[in-house]
Amino acid sequence: MASILLKNVVKSFGSFVGVQDMNLDVVDEEFLVLLGPSGCGKTTTMRMIAGLEHPTEGEIRIGDALMNDIDARDRDVAMVFQGYALYPNMSIYENIRFPLRMRQVPKAKHDDLIRRAAEMVELGPFLDRKPGALSGGQRQRAALARAIVRQPQVFLMDEPLSNLDAKLRASMRVQIKHMQRELKVTTVYVTHDQIEAMTLADRIVIMNKGVIQQIGTPDDIYSNPANTFVAGFIGSPPMNLIAGTAQNGTFSSAGIRVPCPANLSGNITLGIRPEDCQIGGDNLQGQVYGVEPTGDITYLTVRTANKNIEIKAGREFRAPIDSAIAVGFDTSRLYFFGEDGYRVGVN
Amino acid sequence: MASVRKSGGDNLLVRYIILVSWAMVCLVPILWFLTIGFRPRTEIIVPEPIYWPTWSLDAWRLLVSDWPIALYLRNSILAVAGSVVIDLVLAIPAAFALARYEFKGREDIGFYILSTRMMAPAIVAVPIFFLFKNIGLLDSVWALMLIYAAINLSLVTWIIRSYMLDIPKELEDAARTDGAGDLTILWEIMIPACLPGIITAAVIAAIFAINEFLFTLLIASTSKAYTMSVALANFTGGSDGVIYNAIALVSFIAFAPILILVILIQKHLSRGLTMGAVKG
Numbered sequence: 001m002a003s004i005l006l007k008n009v010v011k012s013f014g015s016f017v018g019v020q021d022m023n024l025d026v027v028d029e030e031f032l033v034l035l036g037p038s039g040c041g042k043t044t045t046m047r048m049i050a051g052l053e054h055p056t057e058g059e060i061r062i063g064d065a066l067m068n069d070i071d072a073r074d075r076d077v078a079m080v081f082q083g084y085a086l087y088p089n090m091s092i093y094e095n096i097r098f099p100l101r102m103r104q105v106p107k108a109k110h111d112d113l114i115r116r117a118a119e120m121v122e123l124g125p126f127l128d129r130k131p132g133a134l135s136g137g138q139r140q141r142a143a144l145a146r147a148i149v150r151q152p153q154v155f156l157m158d159e160p161l162s163n164l165d166a167k168l169r170a171s172m173r174v175q176i177k178h179m180q181r182e183l184k185v186t187t188v189y190v191t192h193d194q195i196e197a198m199t200l201a202d203r204i205v206i207m208n209k210g211v212i213q214q215i216g217t218p219d220d221i222y223s224n225p226a227n228t229f230v231a232g233f234i235g236s237p238p239m240n241l242i243a244g245t246a247q248n249g250t251f252s253s254a255g256i257r258v259p260c261p262a263n264l265s266g267n268i269t270l271g272i273r274p275e276d277c278q279i280g281g282d283n284l285q286g287q288v289y290g291v292e293p294t295g296d297i298t299y300l301t302v303r304t305a306n307k308n309i310e311i312k313a314g315r316e317f318r319a320p321i322d323s324a325i326a327v328g329f330d331t332s333r334l335y336f337f338g339e340d341g342y343r344v345g346v347n
Numbered sequence: 348m349a350s351v352r353k354s355g356g357d358n359l360l361v362r363y364i365i366l367v368s369w370a371m372v373c374l375v376p377i378l379w380f381l382t383i384g385f386r387p388r389t390e391i392i393v394p395e396p397i398y399w400p401t402w403s404l405d406a407w408r409l410l411v412s413d414w415p416i417a418l419y420l421r422n423s424i425l426a427v428a429g430s431v432v433i434d435l436v437l438a439i440p441a442a443f444a445l446a447r448y449e450f451k452g453r454e455d456i457g458f459y460i461l462s463t464r465m466m467a468p469a470i471v472a473v474p475i476f477f478l479f480k481n482i483g484l485l486d487s488v489w490a491l492m493l494i495y496a497a498i499n500l501s502l503v504t505w506i507i508r509s510y511m512l513d514i515p516k517e518l519e520d521a522a523r524t525d526g527a528g529d530l531t532i533l534w535e536i537m538i539p540a541c542l543p544g545i546i547t548a549a550v551i552a553a554i555f556a557i558n559e560f561l562f563t564l565l566i567a568s569t570s571k572a573y574t575m576s577v578a579l580a581n582f583t584g585g586s587d588g589v590i591y592n593a594i595a596l597v598s599f600i601a602f603a604p605i606l607i608l609v610i611l612i613q614k615h616l617s618r619g620l621t622m623g624a625v626k627g
Contacts, residue, residue, distance in 0.1 A: 089539035102526030
């Protein structure tokens with residue numbers, strides 16, 4: 001088990017910079033999730049930790065050892081890929097055994113280790129099958145078994161659930177989290193799915209365009225987003241971001257007025273989460289644009305002159321389209337962002 | 348529902364008619380050719396075709412009595428099989444490097460290898476004759492083996508390379524993080540995953556090699572190194588004239604090993620071995 005340290009890591013591909021000056025400290029036994037839109041550098045970061053890409057600049061350490069010049073095969077990390085990457089010509093048993101053979105684990109121990117790993121992911125009855133004869137979920141579990149069988153220092157998981165259907169994804173998520181707690185192996189997990197990130201992570205690293213936007217616990221990231229990118233990325237639906245101006249302790253935009261810290265002025269972006277809005281109040285005047293009941297909650301979209309605002313209304317809420325509506329904000333949960341997109345007006 | 352099923356049946360019938368007609372177009376010349384091998388000589392050269400042959404083993408008797416057919420067949424098989432082995436041993440690592448390693452001039456080297464195939468064989472015929480004369484390999488099956496290998500190497504390399512390019516890079520990344528080195532990846536991951544491509548390349552190389560004529564004629568100056576393709580030419584000249592029924596029979600014997608080979612490995616000739624490795 002080991003910590004991972006990235007110090008001033010840069011990765012460029014020709015003139016394109018994939019990862020910019022990245023500093024990251026993954027604590028021993030931590031479950032760290034790299035979250036961001038596609039092309040944000042999260043997979044590149046993971047591949048550098050695995051040794052499949054080499055950093056252009058900077059240091060990568062696993063435990064205390066500098067890894068920059070260590071080949072992937074000698075790093076003692078196990079990786080799970082989005083496309084499973086099972087060896088098609090080998091049975092599931094042989095697939096799980098492959099890393100044991102490569103690492104010269106004594107032969108006598110193989111069978112025991114393989115069966116234990118297969119048991120953990122509930123693949124016991126399928127060991128004799130070829131990957132082609134398994135379903136997507138079973139293949140992904142086989143890939144997991146191959147990763148856990150040799151108890152590596154680090155697990156790397158590159159969007160392992162994104163090829164599975166929603167129901168299977170939810171059950172595999174719980175399984176992965178449980179397994180990581182049981183094995184206590186430091187894990188770096190890449191995803192673009194915020195639900196996966198929020199549910200799995202001890203800490204989330206949000207990336208955009210090769211730059212870390214914020215590092216924090218899921219709660220921290222949700223309640224204290226550092227900038228508009230994080231605020232707009234996390235939450236479902238994400239935070240409403242409304243451009244406007246602040247003057248003399250009041251923020252105003254078309255149809256919207258809320259109190260703001262007196263020291264704010266000029267162009268400001270207001271952030272308010274859909275669940276912090278209530279029907280009735282005097283902060284927003286608009287028209288109903290859409291009502292989407294989902295059973296336990298009703299999503300309401302309100303049109304203002306500038307922008308549509310998403311609101312989570314009570315489950316019974318219904319309103320005709322284009323009717324006038326007044327909305328109140330929980331003013332203790334307002335977020336203000338400056339022109340550079342970063343949070344302002346925080347004490 | 349019934350009408351749907353009926354039209355499905357009609358479709359199937361049409362499909363069978365088309366397929367059977369096409370199979371006839373392909374097979375009838377070969378079968379016709381085979382009957383020539385079992386007709387008496389005179390029946391072949393009459394002006395009006397005789398559809399139903401008068402069966403005769405004349406050609407067969409001629410082959411067995413006057414002709415060392417076992418030697419020629421042995422030479423052909425030895426030279427062709429040897430050349431295919433040489434091709435695979437050289438082409439598989441080369442294809443792996445061209446498909447997976449990143450190095451300066453990779454595309455140029457790949458194209459250079461392929462370009463050797465574009466040259467007309469006649470251009471190099473004379474130099475090759477003197478080359479083999481100087482190293483004392485004229486009139487030898489080993490020389491043929493080397494020449495066939497050289498002729499097909501570029502094609503075999505390219506076919507295998509293009510299969511390897513289709514193997515998902517993730518497989519190799521997975522093997523690397525599992526602790527495998529390049530040789531292990533090639534041997535345990537890439538070769539099994541590319542097996543259909545490797546077999547296809549080998550069969551194509553074998554077909555080209557068994558039909559090779561020009562270089563074989565140059566190198567094999569006596570019957571010691573004759574292969575089936577050159578020995579065939581024996582029946583086209585000389586005082587006996589063109590002996591069509593013997594030519595037909597010998598051609599069929601030369602064609603048979605490849606036919607048997609293809610039937611045996613038919614299932615590998617189609618793709619699908621990588622199915623299930625990676626979600627497409």
